Amino acid sequence: MKKSVVPRNKHFTFLVLPDGASPVLRFRVNAYLLVMLPIIIVLLIAIASTLYLLHDRARGQLDQLHSKLTSTNEAYTLQLAKKEGTIKQLQGELAQLAQQAESVEVRVEELNKLESDVKSLVGLPQENDAAKSDDNGVGGEFVEIKEDDIVGLAHNTEMIFNSLGDEITDLKERLSSTREQAQKRLQTLRVTPTYWPTQSQRITSFFGVRMDPFSGEAGVHKGIDIAGHRGDSVFAAADGRVVDTGTMTERGNYVTITHAMGLTTRYFHLSKIIAHTGDRVQQGDVIGEIGSTGRSTGPHLHFEVVKHGVSVDPRPYLKMAIKGSSANVQVEKGQG
Numbered sequence: 484m485k486k487s488v489v490p491r492n493k494h495f496t497f498l499v500l501p502d503g504a505s506p507v508l509r510f511r512v513n514a515y516l517l518v519m520l521p522i523i524i525v526l527l528i529a530i531a532s533t534l535y536l537l538h539d540r541a542r543g544q545l546d547q548l549h550s551k552l553t554s555t556n557e558a559y560t561l562q563l564a565k566k567e568g569t570i571k572q573l574q575g576e577l578a579q580l581a582q583q584a585e586s587v588e589v590r591v592e593e594l595n596k597l598e599s600d601v602k603s604l605v606g607l608p609q610e611n612d613a614a615k616s617d618d619n620g621v622g623g624e625f626v627e628i629k630e631d632d633i634v635g636l637a638h639n640t641e642m643i644f645n646s647l648g649d650e651i652t653d654l655k656e657r658l659s660s661t662r663e664q665a666q667k668r669l670q671t672l673r674v675t676p677t678y679w680p681t682q683s684q685r686i687t688s689f690f691g692v693r694m695d696p697f698s699g700e701a702g703v704h705k706g707i708d709i710a711g712h713r714g715d716s717v718f719a720a721a722d723g724r725v726v727d728t729g730t731m732t733e734r735g736n737y738v739t740i741t742h743a744m745g746l747t748t749r750y751f752h753l754s755k756i757i758a759h760t761g762d763r764v765q766q767g768d769v770i771g772e773i774g775s776t777g778r779s780t781g782p783h784l785h786f787e788v789v790k791h792g793v794s795v796d797p798r799p800y801l802k803m804a805i806k807g808s809s810a811n812v813q814v815e816k817g818q819g
């Protein structure tokens with residue numbers, strides 16, 4: 484057994500000797516306690532110092548955290564303000580976009596109308612076109628926008644743009660096809676006797692059975708008579724080739740032109756023949772002048788359309804003419 488430096492049962496005795504007659508005070512202290520006490524005190528001081536230091540350090544860290552938190556908070560506040568600004572700006576842009584979508588919609592509608600106008604001009608069939616409102620008025624009180632409104636507006640705008648995309652693709656295809664149809668139609672109209680052969684469009688005698696102006700008996704009129712002044716221009720009703728010109732007792736001075744699709748046009752009673760047999764003429768070219776030669780009661784043009792050798796009413800062809808290609812004028816009356 485190892486023996487302790489200070490035995491537990493050993494004691495020290497302290498004597499206090501006061502002055503005078505007071506009795507002597509005597510303290511008996513355990514030797515072990517006497518040695519351990521200073522050690523315990525030193526230990527306590529050490530623990531207290533460590534705790535103080537730890538506390539101090541924790542405090543410093545806490546301060547640091549606090550200031551960090553404050554600066555982070557400020558940064559967040561700043562970011563939030565910035566984000567709010569961005570959101571406001573985006574809202575504004577969205578509203579603008581929505582307006583643009585509406586204006587593009589109006590433009591597309593205008594293009595649809597334009598297409599319809601072009602079709603009507605050249606006499607092409609129309610597709611069903613429900614007219615939309617042209618109302619452009621704006622106004623009303625200002626109501627602050629809510630999040631739901633913004634989401635709704637964004638959704639609506641997206642839908643408009645999606646449908647506009649489809650509509651523009653459709654329109655592009657349709658316009659391309661309309662252009663082709665219009666070109667074909669114009670080509671057809673050019674080679675068909677649709678052009679009024681005189682500036683006047685006043686018919687004085689129609690195609691078919693009529694009372695003959697000379698004999699007073701019923702007879703067949705193979706063309707139409709169009710009123711006019713002597714010397715007025717006579718135009719080729721369609722592109723073609725002049726196959727015959729000359730003078731005959733009943734026709735007077737005449738011109739005959741052949742066209743595509745088995746069509747022929749004839750122009751009688753001219754005062755002057757300008758085209759020559761064999762000429763290639765274009766629709767609207769001057770081929771002669773109005774007169775009253777042959778079997779005629781006064782200056783006028785007798786105009787015939789012959790299809791595969793059979794005389795037909797020229798009016799359905801002339802009605803196909805593009806609007807505004809000829810003008811009406813006041814003229815004298817003549818038949819033949």
Ligand SMILES: [Zn+2]
Nearest residue numbers: 707708785819
């Ligand atoms: Zn006639």
